[in-house]
Amino acid sequence: MSQVNSFKLGLLLPLSGVASIYGQEILRAVSLAVAQVNAAGGVAGRSLELLAQDDGSQPATAVAAALTLIDVQGCRALIGPLLSNARHAVVGEVMAMRGLPMLxxxxxxxxxxxHGFFSFAALPNQQIEPLMRVLVQRFGPKVFFAGSNYEWPRGSIDAARRALALHGGESVGEQYLPLGLTARELPALMEALRYSGADVFVPFFAGRDQIQVLQAFAHAGLKARMALVSCQFDEVMASQLKPEEREGVYSCNTYFMSLSNPENQDMLAQLRQWTGVSGLWPQGDGLISNFGAGAYLCVMALAQAAAACQSWETTSLIAALKQVDLLAPQGRVRMDPASQHVSVDIYLSCCGAQGDFRIIDHFPAQAPNAPARYTLPPPPLAELQAPAPQWQAEPGASGLPMPEAPRPEAPKSAEHVERTERAELMAFADTPIVATDGQGWIRRANFSAAELFGYSVEEMHSLSVHSLLPPHLRERHVMLFQRFLDGDEQLRRMSGRGDIVGYRKDGSFxxxxxxxxxxxxxxxxxxxVTLRDISERKQAEAQLLWRATHDDLTRLPNRALFTERLQNALERSRRLDLSVAVLFIDLDGFKLINDSHGHEAGDLLLQEVARRLGSCVRPGDTVARLAGDEFVVLCEQLQQPESISILAERINVALRQPVHLDGITVRVSASIGVAVGHGMTHAAQEILQGADMAMYAAKERGRDGWRFFNEGLQAQARDRMCISQGLPLALARHEMKVVFQPIVDAMQGQVIGSELLLRWHPPAGPVPPDRFIPLAEASGAIVPIGLWVFRQACLAEQRWRGRWGQGAPHVSVNVSARQLDAPGFVSQLQAELAQTGAEPGRMILELTESALMSDMDEIVEKLRALAALGLRIAVDDFGTGYSCLSRLTRLPVSILKIDRSFIANVPDKAEDMAVARAVVGLGKSLGLTLVAEGVETDIQAEEMRKLGCHMLQGYLCGKPVDEADFMRRVDEDARAERPKRLAKAERTGAEQALEAAICSLCLKPVEA
Structure with missing residues (x-):
C-alpha cells in the first residue's frame, strides 16, 4: 500500500535475464539505503517509498517496467543498473520524454x-585507461579483448584499444559474441585465446555470460597462460564460481567489500544486521557487489540532493543532483555538473580462492571525460524516438509535460490510391525497405525491415531512421542524411556507399x-532506403582473413602473423630496452613418419606437437607454424636471455615423449635454434634467419638439442650472399631461362593460356625459385630480372600470335611488389610492348595480394596506368594475404586466381569447399574471370567446374615445360577432334554458355 506523503522511488533491477544474479543483492542494498534515510526522518519532509520492477535485462522488458513504475505506480525518479542497450531505450523512450531523473x-x-540522466559509475577514462597502463607494466603488452555484441562492450573495448596503444601495448584479438551465451560460442573463443600469444585477457560480458566465460577460461587451462583482468567481476560472480575458477582473477572497479573506509564499514555493519543475513562474505551469505554499492550510492545521492534544495520537485532535484558531493562506501564521490558523471576512485584487486578481493592498486578519482567514440555529441535520445502523445502530469505531481508530437500526419493527395498499391507491394517484398520523411521519421517499413531490426512493423513507424544505427554513429548519420537531402544526387546505390552498422531493438550490432x-x-x-544484411559476407571475409594469418591444421599463427608479431615485439624492445628471442623448431624424423604412416598420421602428429609447444611456453609467448614441420616461438621482455635455454630444454623434453596416434606409437625429437635480438640492433628477418641457422647447426650436432646463433653460423649466410651476388650477373651470363605452365579451359581442357615461370641455372647447378626469388626481391635484383622476364613474355606472345592468330594462348607473367614500387615501371613495360610488337590485351600481369598492400592510392594509380596500356591484371594466390575484399572494387582487376591451398583438400574438407565457394561467389559478383590453381586431381577439376571456375592450372593440366614442348601441346590440342585430358562426356547447354563466357572474359578489355 502506498505511503502517505512519501516520494516514490522506482528501482529497475534484473530479476530475470542475463544479469539476474544481481537482482536480490541490489534490492537488499537499496532497501538498506532507503531504511537508513527513513530512519533519519526522511528528507525534505517526505519519506522514501521504494517500488521495484524486473527489467528483464532486455530493452523491451526494461521499457515496460519503467512505464509501469512511472505511469502506473507514480514514481518520480528511477535508479537502475540497466545494460547499455536497455539503458538507451529507457532513457530515450521513457525518462527523456517525461523530463524525470534517472540515476x-x-x-x-x-x-x-x-538533462535528467546521472551516472554514478566510472567512465573509460577513469577506469579503463589507467587499467591499460597497469596491465602493460604488470602483465605484458599483448591484450585479447572479447565482449557481448552491444554498446557497452564495444564502446569500452574501443576506449581500451586506444589507451593500450598509448602505453605501447598491442591488441592481439577482439571478438564479439551474442548476448545470452550458449555453449557453442565458447570453444572457438577459448581456442583463439590459446593461440593468441596474449599476456592478458580482458572480457566485457555481463552477469551469467561473464560467469560462463570465466568457467570456460579456467577449464581450458588458460589461467597458466595469461592473466585475466575484468572490469565486471565482483563478489556476486565470485560466489557463483568454484575456488579454482575464481582464484587469481583480477578485477578493476569502483567498489569491493574489502575497502576499509568508514562509510563502507558502516554499510557492511548494517548488512550484517539485516534480516536473513548469516554473516558477511566470504564466511557468510551477506555480500554487496559494485552494483549493490552503486545502488546504495544512488539513494544516498538522491537524498543529499533533496536535502540541499529542500524539495522533491523535479527541476530543483535535477539541479541539486548536479552538485552532489558525498563520502560513500566507494570513497569520495563528486558529480561533475557539466557531464553529469561522477568522479570516483578506482581499485584493482585480485580474487582469492575463498572469494575475497585483495586490493593491489588504487587509481585516484579523475574528472569524467567522454571517450573519443562519442566526441561528437549525439542528438538527445528524445529526438531519436518519435514523440509520444502529450503526457499529463497526475494531480499534485511535479514534472515537465511534453509538447504535442511535431511529426507531420501521413500525406494525402490525389495519388493516394496509387501510393497505397505501392505500399502493399513494398510490404510484401523480401528486401528490407524503409521510407522516411525529410526529417528522418519512418513513414513506412515493410515486414522484412522490421524483422531485420527486431521490431514489429507498428513499432518501426514510431522511430527515427537514425535510431537504427548505434549511438556513436547517429550524429554523423544525421549530418550525412541532411547532406544527401541538400545535394543534387537523387540516388546513392549500395556500391557507392561504405558498409554501415545496424542497431537492433535488443541493442546488438x-x-x-x-x-x-x-x-x-x-x-x-x-x-x-533499401537494406541488405551482409553478416554472412562479413563472416566469410573474417574466415578468409583468419586463414591468411593462421595455419589451418594446427590453428596456430602462420608466418605472416608471426612476422608481424615479431616486428611489433622489436618495436617494444626499443622502448622498454628488453631483448626478444626466437626459437626455431624443426622436427627430427617427421618425414619418415609421414611417409611410413601416411599424411593423416603426420597431421595428427603436427597437431600434438602444437599442443605440447603451447603447454611449454611462458605466458605471453607466441607459438606459430611456419611450414611443414617447422615451428617458431616468440619470447618477449627478456631481462636474462640465457633463461631461454631453460625453455628450449623443456621443449626438447616434451617433444621426445612418445606420441600415440590411432593405434600406433611414434617418436620424434626437435632441433631448436635460438636467436636473441633487440629492436635497436636487429630487424625481424635477421633474428628469424639467425634462429634458422642455429637450428641447422643443432641438426648437424646430432639433433634432439638446441643451439644459440653465433658468428660461426654465418657460412649459411655466406651461401645466401653468393646467390644474391650472382643474381645481378645471371642475365649477362645467360643463366636465366623461362618455362611455361599450361592454363586450360575448365570445360574442354584445351590450352588457352600459360603462366611464364623463371628458372636459374648457374654453373654450380640449378637454384630453386623459392631460394633465389626471395633474395632477388630483397636485394632489388628482381627489378631488371622481372623486366627481362616480361620481355620474354612479350616475345612469346608475338611468336604465338604469328603462328595461331587470335586463337593463340594468352601469356601470364608474375610481378612482385618490389617491381611495382620501382620508379618508371609502367613506362618500361610500355617500351617493351612497343619494341616487341606484343598485343597487350593478350598479356596478363599476376600480382599477389601482398603486392597490393602498400599505399592504396599509389597502387590504384599504377594499376590503372597498366590497364590503360591494355594489359590485364590478375590477383594471384587470392585468399592468402591481408587484403580487405572491398579493395578489389577499387582495382582494375579482371582475373582472380584462387590459391592452391583452398583447392588442395577439395572436396574432402568442408571448410575448404566453403571458402572456395565464397571466393568464387565474390569473383562472380565482381564480374571477374576465375582461375583455380594447383589442380592435381580429376575430382578437384570437376568441383572447380561446378563452382563456376573458368580456367584451371596445375599438374593435372600440365607441368611447366620449355617453349617448344608447350607449342607442341597447343598444336596437339588444336589437331584433336576433342581434347581428352579434362573433357567430360556431352556438354550441356549451360556448359556451352560457360565456354562462350570464358572466351569473352579472357579477352575482355579492362577500363582504366
Whole structure:
C-alpha cells in the first residue's frame, strides 16, 4: 500500500535475464539505503517509498517496467543498473520524454547525455585507461579483448584499444559474441585465446555470460597462460564460481567489500544486521557487489540532493543532483555538473580462492571525460524516438509535460490510391525497405525491415531512421542524411556507399549495406532506403582473413602473423630496452613418419606437437607454424636471455615423449635454434634467419638439442650472399631461362593460356625459385630480372600470335611488389610492348595480394596506368594475404586466381569447399574471370567446374615445360577432334554458355 506523503522511488533491477544474479543483492542494498534515510526522518519532509520492477535485462522488458513504475505506480525518479542497450531505450523512450531523473549505477561507456540522466559509475577514462597502463607494466603488452555484441562492450573495448596503444601495448584479438551465451560460442573463443600469444585477457560480458566465460577460461587451462583482468567481476560472480575458477582473477572497479573506509564499514555493519543475513562474505551469505554499492550510492545521492534544495520537485532535484558531493562506501564521490558523471576512485584487486578481493592498486578519482567514440555529441535520445502523445502530469505531481508530437500526419493527395498499391507491394517484398520523411521519421517499413531490426512493423513507424544505427554513429548519420537531402544526387546505390552498422531493438550490432533515394512529394522530401544484411559476407571475409594469418591444421599463427608479431615485439624492445628471442623448431624424423604412416598420421602428429609447444611456453609467448614441420616461438621482455635455454630444454623434453596416434606409437625429437635480438640492433628477418641457422647447426650436432646463433653460423649466410651476388650477373651470363605452365579451359581442357615461370641455372647447378626469388626481391635484383622476364613474355606472345592468330594462348607473367614500387615501371613495360610488337590485351600481369598492400592510392594509380596500356591484371594466390575484399572494387582487376591451398583438400574438407565457394561467389559478383590453381586431381577439376571456375592450372593440366614442348601441346590440342585430358562426356547447354563466357572474359578489355 502506498505511503502517505512519501516520494516514490522506482528501482529497475534484473530479476530475470542475463544479469539476474544481481537482482536480490541490489534490492537488499537499496532497501538498506532507503531504511537508513527513513530512519533519519526522511528528507525534505517526505519519506522514501521504494517500488521495484524486473527489467528483464532486455530493452523491451526494461521499457515496460519503467512505464509501469512511472505511469502506473507514480514514481518520480528511477535508479537502475540497466545494460547499455536497455539503458538507451529507457532513457530515450521513457525518462527523456517525461523530463524525470534517472540515476544509473551500472558500467557506463559514455554514450548518453540527457538533462535528467546521472551516472554514478566510472567512465573509460577513469577506469579503463589507467587499467591499460597497469596491465602493460604488470602483465605484458599483448591484450585479447572479447565482449557481448552491444554498446557497452564495444564502446569500452574501443576506449581500451586506444589507451593500450598509448602505453605501447598491442591488441592481439577482439571478438564479439551474442548476448545470452550458449555453449557453442565458447570453444572457438577459448581456442583463439590459446593461440593468441596474449599476456592478458580482458572480457566485457555481463552477469551469467561473464560467469560462463570465466568457467570456460579456467577449464581450458588458460589461467597458466595469461592473466585475466575484468572490469565486471565482483563478489556476486565470485560466489557463483568454484575456488579454482575464481582464484587469481583480477578485477578493476569502483567498489569491493574489502575497502576499509568508514562509510563502507558502516554499510557492511548494517548488512550484517539485516534480516536473513548469516554473516558477511566470504564466511557468510551477506555480500554487496559494485552494483549493490552503486545502488546504495544512488539513494544516498538522491537524498543529499533533496536535502540541499529542500524539495522533491523535479527541476530543483535535477539541479541539486548536479552538485552532489558525498563520502560513500566507494570513497569520495563528486558529480561533475557539466557531464553529469561522477568522479570516483578506482581499485584493482585480485580474487582469492575463498572469494575475497585483495586490493593491489588504487587509481585516484579523475574528472569524467567522454571517450573519443562519442566526441561528437549525439542528438538527445528524445529526438531519436518519435514523440509520444502529450503526457499529463497526475494531480499534485511535479514534472515537465511534453509538447504535442511535431511529426507531420501521413500525406494525402490525389495519388493516394496509387501510393497505397505501392505500399502493399513494398510490404510484401523480401528486401528490407524503409521510407522516411525529410526529417528522418519512418513513414513506412515493410515486414522484412522490421524483422531485420527486431521490431514489429507498428513499432518501426514510431522511430527515427537514425535510431537504427548505434549511438556513436547517429550524429554523423544525421549530418550525412541532411547532406544527401541538400545535394543534387537523387540516388546513392549500395556500391557507392561504405558498409554501415545496424542497431537492433535488443541493442546488438550487425553489418549492413544500404541504398537511398529521394523524391519530392506535396509535403516535402520522401526517402526510400533499401537494406541488405551482409553478416554472412562479413563472416566469410573474417574466415578468409583468419586463414591468411593462421595455419589451418594446427590453428596456430602462420608466418605472416608471426612476422608481424615479431616486428611489433622489436618495436617494444626499443622502448622498454628488453631483448626478444626466437626459437626455431624443426622436427627430427617427421618425414619418415609421414611417409611410413601416411599424411593423416603426420597431421595428427603436427597437431600434438602444437599442443605440447603451447603447454611449454611462458605466458605471453607466441607459438606459430611456419611450414611443414617447422615451428617458431616468440619470447618477449627478456631481462636474462640465457633463461631461454631453460625453455628450449623443456621443449626438447616434451617433444621426445612418445606420441600415440590411432593405434600406433611414434617418436620424434626437435632441433631448436635460438636467436636473441633487440629492436635497436636487429630487424625481424635477421633474428628469424639467425634462429634458422642455429637450428641447422643443432641438426648437424646430432639433433634432439638446441643451439644459440653465433658468428660461426654465418657460412649459411655466406651461401645466401653468393646467390644474391650472382643474381645481378645471371642475365649477362645467360643463366636465366623461362618455362611455361599450361592454363586450360575448365570445360574442354584445351590450352588457352600459360603462366611464364623463371628458372636459374648457374654453373654450380640449378637454384630453386623459392631460394633465389626471395633474395632477388630483397636485394632489388628482381627489378631488371622481372623486366627481362616480361620481355620474354612479350616475345612469346608475338611468336604465338604469328603462328595461331587470335586463337593463340594468352601469356601470364608474375610481378612482385618490389617491381611495382620501382620508379618508371609502367613506362618500361610500355617500351617493351612497343619494341616487341606484343598485343597487350593478350598479356596478363599476376600480382599477389601482398603486392597490393602498400599505399592504396599509389597502387590504384599504377594499376590503372597498366590497364590503360591494355594489359590485364590478375590477383594471384587470392585468399592468402591481408587484403580487405572491398579493395578489389577499387582495382582494375579482371582475373582472380584462387590459391592452391583452398583447392588442395577439395572436396574432402568442408571448410575448404566453403571458402572456395565464397571466393568464387565474390569473383562472380565482381564480374571477374576465375582461375583455380594447383589442380592435381580429376575430382578437384570437376568441383572447380561446378563452382563456376573458368580456367584451371596445375599438374593435372600440365607441368611447366620449355617453349617448344608447350607449342607442341597447343598444336596437339588444336589437331584433336576433342581434347581428352579434362573433357567430360556431352556438354550441356549451360556448359556451352560457360565456354562462350570464358572466351569473352579472357579477352575482355579492362577500363582504366
Amino acid at each position: 544509473n549505477f551500472s558500467c557506463q561507456e559514455g554514450s548518453i547525455r540527457e 550487425f553489418p549492413l549495406e544500404a541504398s537511398i533515394a529521394k523524391f519530392r512529394q506535396d509535403d516535402g522530401w520522401s526517402l526510400v
